[in-house]
Amino acid sequence: MNRKYIRENKTLVKEFIGTLVKAILSKQTDSIVKKIANDPETKGDVKQIRKLTKDIEKKLDKMQKTNPDFAKKFRQKYGY
Numbered sequence: 001m002n003r004k005y006i007r008e009n010k011t012l013v014k015e016f017i018g019t020l021v022k023a024i025l026s027k028q029t030d031s032i033v034k035k036i037a038n039d040p041e042t043k044g045d046v047k048q049i050r051k052l053t054k055d056i057e058k059k060l061d062k063m064q065k066t067n068p069d070f071a072k073k074f075r076q077k078y079g080y
Contacts, residue, residue, distance in 0.1 A: 036042050064071045
């Protein structure tokens with residue numbers, strides 16, 4: 001057999017298996033996320049996280065006026 005064909009075939013098999021595993025894991029992840037999202041305790045935690053995020057954004061907006069370099073660096077590093 002031609003060695004070039006074997007190498008190409010191995011690459012295709014690896015890509016196929018990789019995409020197959022990703023698809024399986026993403027479906028499992030989706031079901032886990034749905035279960036967690038429907039939990040009442042988790043809903044409360046998510047609300048608290050959103051509130052804290054809004055508070056951080058407000059503080060950064062205020063800080064933008066007084067210390068723009070720090071606010072810029074903070075936003076770049078943490079994505080706010």
